[in-house]
Amino acid sequence: MINFLDLHKINNRFRKELEASFAQSLDTSYYILGPNVKTFETEFAHYCGTDYCIGTANGLDALTLILKGYIELGRLKKGDKIIVPANTYIATILSVLHADLEPILIEPNPDTYNISVEEVKANLDIDVKAIVAVHLYGQLAETEQLKTIANQHNLLLIEDAAQAHGAVTNSKIQGLNSKSQVSIANSQRLKAGNIGHAAAFSFYPSKNLGALGDGGAVTTNDKELYEAILLLRNYGSKVKYENEVVGYNSRLDDLQAGFLSIKLKFLDSDNSRRRDIAKRYLKEIKNSKLVLPFYDGSENHVFHTFVIEVEDREDFVNYLNKNKVGWLIHYPTPPHKQMALKRFSHLKLPITEQIHKRIISLPISPVLSDKEVNTVIEVINAY
Numbered sequence: 001m002i003n004f005l006d007l008h009k010i011n012n013r014f015r016k017e018l019e020a021s022f023a024q025s026l027d028t029s030y031y032i033l034g035p036n037v038k039t040f041e042t043e044f045a046h047y048c049g050t051d052y053c054i055g056t057a058n059g060l061d062a063l064t065l066i067l068k069g070y071i072e073l074g075r076l077k078k079g080d081k082i083i084v085p086a087n088t089y090i091a092t093i094l095s096v097l098h099a100d101l102e103p104i105l106i107e108p109n110p111d112t113y114n115i116s117v118e119e120v121k122a123n124l125d126i127d128v129k130a131i132v133a134v135h136l137y138g139q140l141a142e143t144e145q146l147k148t149i150a151n152q153h154n155l156l157l158i159e160d161a162a163q164a165h166g167a168v169t170n171s172k173i174q175g176l177n178s179k180s181q182v183s184i185a186n187s188q189r190l191k192a193g194n195i196g197h198a199a200a201f202s203f204y205p206s207k208n209l210g211a212l213g214d215g216g217a218v219t220t221n222d223k224e225l226y227e228a229i230l231l232l233r234n235y236g237s238k239v240k241y242e243n244e245v246v247g248y249n250s251r252l253d254d255l256q257a258g259f260l261s262i263k264l265k266f267l268d269s270d271n272s273r274r275r276d277i278a279k280r281y282l283k284e285i286k287n288s289k290l291v292l293p294f295y296d297g298s299e300n301h302v303f304h305t306f307v308i309e310v311e312d313r314e315d316f317v318n319y320l321n322k323n324k325v326g327w328l329i330h331y332p333t334p335p336h337k338q339m340a341l342k343r344f345s346h347l348k349l350p351i352t353e354q355i356h357k358r359i360i361s362l363p364i365s366p367v368l369s370d371k372e373v374n375t376v377i378e379v380i381n382a383y
Ligand SMILES: *Cc1c(COP(=O)(O)O)cnc(C)c1O
Pocket: 058, 059, 060, 061, 088, 089, 091, 092, 134, 160, 162, 163, 201, 202, 203, 204, 214, 215, 216
């Protein structure tokens, strides 16, 4: 059996270091916002190229706290419209609802599955105040164009980078200037997390940088937003038992932060292994029943998942099961068709719906062996 994702194998590579980190936490007994969180925040900000990183309890909270932070700063207000992709994991949309903002669901570009720039333009109006760009499946959204739109219309550009740790823009692009405190003077290749005004990451175990439990982070160059989120994530408190704002409890666990520092060192080599596997799939899978993903060969994709399309998915799934090749569907039901979001169920989003019917994800991970890759390719070519 080829597992879709072998988390044990992924983390067992670091067994000694993880155990040592655990032993240190046990010895020092710093459990909450201890030195590991501080260290990881510094390292991850440095990795992304941002001035600031704030650890949070998970990715959904990271997204929500960005929006709540902007509300706290008066840059967003209740009921403002926020453009989000319809084709995403539901967390993106939930964060907007949790912040009492109004999500405007936008169709994807069917080639990349990421939010369509044309559709974003077509849906701009006076009440739209921000765009959330999801780098779906690990491939950066069309951030250069989205930045231009954000600059022209004075919108906030927020990245949902939960699937794209380490992805880098293809061409050199200009920093944002509208609402950011810091304007990046020269054009440069930017990493996910440093493209918009703020970005949210998840360290859910299966992500490219995954903890051994829940975790998340916000990255930004905006000092005011940084300070607002520092307060919000910790009961609105900087000094113990002094509460300045109505805050939350959404802290990155110190134990997880210790683990993440260990795994961060291997993120680039893991991503590079994922890209090598993806390149082999793209070159060697030859089957007219399947549509392979668009990839420009650059580092703007970290292949969190390798998603293909197939007309008769049920038949293909049965075939993979019979041949013991793992698979998953990201995701089986579009957010606007979920019970929780039934007030959006009337929306006509045919591209999103079509994608959800046809997609299936193949095994891809840094611990998938060449032999396993061979088998996946052979099995699929024989379908
Ligand atoms: C995983 C994920 C999230 C949420 O992360 P959690 O840590 O599970 O809360 C948000 N957005 C996207 C696109 C994700 O893939």
